[in-house]
Amino acid sequence: MTKVLIIEDDNIFGDMLSLYLTEEQYDVVRVASAGEGLRTLKDYTPHVILLDLMLPDTEGINACALLREFTTIPIIVISAETKVSERIQSLSEGADDYMVKPFSMQELKARIEAVLRRTTAIQSQIVSPTPASPAADDRVLTLDLARRLLICNGTEIETTYSEFEIMKLLYNNPSKVFSREELINAIRGIDSYINERAIDVHITNLRKKIESNPKEPQYIKTVWGVGYKFMKK
Template identity: 35%
Template sequence: MEQKKHILVVDDHSEIRDLLGKYLGQHGYEVSLADGGRKMHKVLENQSVDLVVLDVMMPEEDGLSLCRSLKEQGGPPVIMLTALGEEADTIVGLEMGADDYVSKPFSPRELLARIKAVLRRLEHLPSPLRKQTEVSKKAFSGWMLDLHQQQLEREDGLLVPLSTAEFRLLEVFLGHPRKVLSRDQLLDMTKGREALPFDRSIDNQVSRLRKKIEPDPKNPSLVKTVWGGGYSFTAEVSEP
């Protein structure tokens, strides 16, 4: 059975959140709701999310800033919700990496169509690691990564949640064991873009991933830093 796509709706208006949560749930999606950036980041840290629906106008941190941080961290695709006539917000949002936008007021049916279109485009993008005859699981150093379910399982059966960015990064490492990968290469493989000057998003992702898979994150043995080069995944990888 195909796993449900997971949509995260971020909007400070409870009526809109609840409406979209119910509507998208009725159309076969798993849905999480967040009233702002703090809750959004909490969901992304603990669960794999396929797409974020993000409102521009929010009281604490606005949606444009949140969109930028999502893209810098290699997060999931974003559909922005913008006020009708706010063309500047729409342009800035697209420049920051938003995949699409919907102007308020909107019908849930229109948003659903945009969600399907964005997810469909992503499915047709080539994966850096997997072909159509892809392997479903990869094992390393007492861990098992399910590439279909995007689940990481320890040998004692404990499931460790991965964010979308962490999953992509680990997937790339498992596809290139014992090879030195530069930050530029890792960004290209996980996000499809080159590194910008002073871009430290890969370093931040590596740090978070180490905390989940390393016996001692402060003295990493699986993901090694190669000074002047990037990172190297040192464990032996097998396909059970």
């Protein structure tokens, strides 16, 4: 079942979206602020996020840019803002689509499906095995600091700003244990939305991208009660 996270503070419009998508057999969770959205991502991994830009806790901040620091999940902006400049800014800062309120629910469904088709196609290209690839347990992981790229088996892996900063710190200090607080401090330019639970989300996302089996990680190890460490092979 396709899972959708709606971040919308307008109760009437948010309930309308939730009801429609639920009736269309989507699994829906709705929250009313960007902060709640980030906390929800700890335990709920949606296939797509519907994001209102005008939220009570993002005044003066582009909500899409804020959210994109923490996740690569497809984002469809749903906004009453009609300015072309706002659309361009949101798309350039990580949105996958932009819809202006009011809009047709049928069109929303079509756009969700279109975004998911694109995402599925990209993921298939990335994970499809090739004869030349090393065995899963012999993955080669490198960092290209100049281009800010994480490379696994020769494939460039997309990361958010925060994911790369965390990976850089761990990678450059193999076997050293970092507390969550130390990892938070390593993410420069991020405001109060970053917290220990957000760090856990970043680590989970990184493991999905670099580990052959994220549930039994070989690179990023958990040190229970303390934090995380990176093991070079």
